[in-house]
Amino acid sequence: MTEKKIVLAAENISFSYKSKDENLQILKNLNLEVKTGEKIAIIGASGTGKSTLLHILAGLDTPEEGKITLCGENFVLSNKKQHNLRAKLRNKYMGFVYQFHHLLAEFSALENVSLPLLIRGVNNNEAQKKAAECLERVGLKDRMQHKPAELSGGERQRAAIARALVGKPACLLADEPTGNLDTENSASVFALMSQLVVEENSALIMVTHDVQLAKKNDRCLRLEQGKLLDAGI
Ligand SMILES: Nc1ncnc2c1ncn2[C@@H]1O[C@H](COP(=O)(O)OP(=O)(O)OP(=O)(O)O)[C@@H](O)[C@H]1O
Ligand SMILES: [Mg+2]
Numbered sequence: 001m002t003e004k005k006i007v008l009a010a011e012n013i014s015f016s017y018k019s020k021d022e023n024l025q026i027l028k029n030l031n032l033e034v035k036t037g038e039k040i041a042i043i044g045a046s047g048t049g050k051s052t053l054l055h056i057l058a059g060l061d062t063p064e065e066g067k068i069t070l071c072g073e074n075f076v077l078s079n080k081k082q083h084n085l086r087a088k089l090r091n092k093y094m095g096f097v098y099q100f101h102h103l104l105a106e107f108s109a110l111e112n113v114s115l116p117l118l119i120r121g122v123n124n125n126e127a128q129k130k131a132a133e134c135l136e137r138v139g140l141k142d143r144m145q146h147k148p149a150e151l152s153g154g155e156r157q158r159a160a161i162a163r164a165l166v167g168k169p170a171c172l173l174a175d176e177p178t179g180n181l182d183t184e185n186s187a188s189v190f191a192l193m194s195q196l197v198v199e200e201n202s203a204l205i206m207v208t209h210d211v212q213l214a215k216k217n218d219r220c221l222r223l224e225q226g227k228l229l230d231a232g233i
Helices: 050-057 080-093 109-120 124-137 153-165 183-200
Strands: 006-019 022-035 039-043 065-070 094-097 171-175 203-207 219-224 227-230
Touching (some): 006 050, 022 065, 022 203, 022 227, 039 050, 050 171, 050 203, 080 109, 094 153, 109 124, 109 153, 124 153, 153 171, 153 183, 171 183, 183 203
Parallel strands (some): 094 171, 171 203
Antiparallel strands (some): 006 022, 006 065, 219 227
């Protein structure tokens, strides 16, 4: 059996949204460690900060305090030059499924899914071939040339999942990836993400409101008062 390695480690993470007359503390000294082959579900009431946490883990927001390591590399970086490095690390190691799909409106599903590979320097033919395979796996073989506005809500979400999976990331973060899907599609999307975890020895962190789905993961955590606790489900 291969030794389990730490894919993503977050230590003592604190974060608040600050405005002129408000300091809204969302995360307080939060810790999380995810290993290769591990699937973690995060649940919690609306507004507790699940999306904020995933954005911080993905390096899309910067914590006020704390340290994040992605595949052994420091991932909390502050100055502009380091932001570019963070984007590179994200592209190399991470797949992200947003709560709201974030597909680029001007591009077809095929182009959207090809993009992470093009950014990595893969040539266009190869990128499109892999993107097409991925879209087929999420059941969008006949919708590849559609732009996001020409896809249904669930189809957009599946295209976003294909985009996150196409680069076979070491760490997949998914924010309510099945929120817009019916039970059948939701099960097949979870199966696809699980398959990536097994085949590539990746790690999955998913936020979900669906307790049954959460239970299919190795660990279920609840975000409450800025910290992650065992969800006890
Ligand atoms: N840019 C922002 N500025 C100020 N407050 C924000 C900002 N974004 C989110 N918030 C607040 O931070 C809290 C956490 O938001 P977040 O989106 O992380 O919650 P969530 O747990 O993902 O909720 P849901 O389950 O509804 O998706 C919310 O109360 C929200 O109003
Ligand atoms: Mg959210």
